[in-house]
């Protein structure tokens with residue numbers, strides 16, 4: 050049994066999700082105390098409980114503490130990870146509905162299923178574009194393509210947009226099994242090829258998406274970037290708006306978004322997304338702050354060492370590194386001055 054302190058470092062949901070992924074992959078039992086202790090409403094929220102149940106389903110885990118608000122979880126895997134067809138729906142954890150980020154549920158089970166013995170198909174229902182989490186657009190255009198370069202083959206289709214607070218989005222994922230993960234070396238990002246963007250509304254007038262698209266296009270052109278922004282009116286159960294930008298560099302990818310809200314002019318939504326992208330662009334770094342913490346897990350499970358430069362060393366990154374090291378699966382070195390992360394996997398027999 051590995052004991053995890055859920056309040057360590059960032060003390061949020063990621064400590065839980067990384068522990069669940071590694072428990073499923075290694076077959077090790079875990080006990081996590083102080084789950085999300087540093088959050089305003091600590092314990093398992095709908096998104097986290099959905100991730101807990103999803104991880105349990107793929108490896109037949111027995112559990113204690115798997116209830117909303119729980120700050121303690123015991124998770125005892127009962128089998129090797131089983132490939133198959135799964136549906137994970139955040140409303141099963143919270144019947145009143147939730148925009149819990151299903152992308153984070155996906156990240157919990159993706160690598161376990163990628164390493165399993167056959168293909169899996171996953172349907173996820175809930176939030177697809179939620180602040181403070183990777184959007185589904187980021188998953189499709191940044192995270193999965195970067196994982197593909199490491200040998201993890203998975204594709205995603207967005208069927209309905211799910212915004213905060215109503216959720217109601219849906220995405221379909223196919224994960225090839227039998228994955229062998231390669232290390233990644235990413236110290237130079239190369240030249241910018243282009244910026245692709247989506248200016249999206251659901252259940253709102255299409256002139257809003259057009260205004261967001263025009264503003265983003267103008268700002269990026271003024272900054273000298275080659276950008277193509279598409280205005281879209283899409284399917285979703287509630288009104289929502291956002292601008293999602295993906296920058297393609299020769300060797301790397303990154304993505305940023307801005308979310309609409311009541312009384313925020315469409316142009317401001319575009320400004321938020323563009324400002325983040327331009328800030329990142331000027332750092333010259335190959336990997337953004339968020340991908341920086343998200344690449345640690347695949348790099349740990351890889352056959353070779355990895356090394357990459359990031360725009361910022363976040364507490365998410367250092368916390369995730371400490372949790373991974375607790376499982377004894379990698380030696381992770383973070384050079385704060387050079388902003389370079391190195392991961393040396395320690396090969397153990399994975400279940």
Ligand SMILES: Nc1ncnc2c1ncn2[C@@H]1O[C@H](COP(=O)(O)OP(=O)(O)OP(=O)(O)O)[C@@H](O)[C@H]1O
Pocket residue numbers: 059060061062063064085088097150153180181182183184187304305306338339340342343365
């Ligand atoms: N704009 C973004 N783009 C891509 N990824 C993001 C973005 N914002 C946050 N993330 C990622 O989402 C994850 C959030 O982890 P965190 O521990 O904060 O968990 P949480 O479960 O969402 O929430 P809580 O903080 O409420 O516990 C991190 O991996 C972080 O890199």
